[in-house]
Amino acid sequence: MHHSIEINHLSYHYPDGHQALKDINLFIAPNERVALVGPNGAGKSTLLLHLNGILKGKGEIKVCGLSLNDPKNLAKVRALVGMVFQTPDDQLFSPTVYDDVAYGPLYQGLPLEEVDQRVKEALNIVGMQDYIHRISHHLSLGEKKRIAIATVLSMKPEVLAFDEPTSGLDPRARRSLIRFLKDLPMSMLVSTHDMYLVHELFPRMVIMDEGEVVADTVTEQLLQDTPLLEAHGLEAPR
Numbered sequence: 415m416h417h418s419i420e421i422n423h424l425s426y427h428y429p430d431g432h433q434a435l436k437d438i439n440l441f442i443a444p445n446e447r448v449a450l451v452g453p454n455g456a457g458k459s460t461l462l463l464h465l466n467g468i469l470k471g472k473g474e475i476k477v478c479g480l481s482l483n484d485p486k487n488l489a490k491v492r493a494l495v496g497m498v499f500q501t502p503d504d505q506l507f508s509p510t511v512y513d514d515v516a517y518g519p520l521y522q523g524l525p526l527e528e529v530d531q532r533v534k535e536a537l538n539i540v541g542m543q544d545y546i547h548r549i550s551h552h553l554s555l556g557e558k559k560r561i562a563i564a565t566v567l568s569m570k571p572e573v574l575a576f577d578e579p580t581s582g583l584d585p586r587a588r589r590s591l592i593r594f595l596k597d598l599p600m601s602m603l604v605s606t607h608d609m610y611l612v613h614e615l616f617p618r619m620v621i622m623d624e625g626e627v628v629a630d631t632v633t634e635q636l637l638q639d640t641p642l643l644e645a646h647g648l649e650a651p652r
């Protein structure tokens with residue numbers, strides 16, 4: 415059986431020469447939830463952007479057995495990895511919520527009936543079915559984050575990759591998002607500073623710092639290692 419994600423010896427330099435990733439090896443099983451934590455500049459977001467070919471470093475990434483080193487696989491991999499950016503306005507650009515959520519399936523060339531069905535299913539999953547004709551840019555941040563998630567769910571991905579899903583949310587919206595994510599039956603790799611989210615939702619935690627993986631094991635174990643957390647700018651939830 416394939417891993418959902420296999421990352422082998424991935425390294426990446428930015429155009430200015432700064433090395434953002436150094437020999438990353440990471441394997442995520444089907445339906446496994448993994449939190450990616452570490453200080454700003456650790457390389458977390460850079461790593462996520464490699465999962466669907468937005469960035470390309472040295473090494474190999476496979477998604478559901480498909481290698482990103484083969485350009486023919488790029489479109490398939492992008493359908494398999496649902497990327498949810500930190501700022502939902504980076505993903506919401508259509509006139510209405512319906513148009514935003516329909517964009518991916520339409521781009522895949524699906525029949526209009528199936529597109530319609532997928533839009534309604536995705537909005538139901540995120541609890542936003544009543545917003546189908548609303549204008550995305552008039553919504554609150556929490557509502558926009560849910561719509562952004564719906565835009566990737568409508569593509570029926572195998573893996574969800576999130577960058578700081580709870581940032582900027584008020585406590586109610588944050589709790590609501592955590593409850594929602596708990597029920598999603600798919601592999602997740604989430605970059606976050608929210609250690610409460612990690613504790614509640616992710617059995618496995620990967621600590622990154624200065625472009626390297628410095629720890630990768632059971633979340634509960636790492637949360638009890640105060641010196642390790644402090645050495646990498648992290649703090650266990652109290």
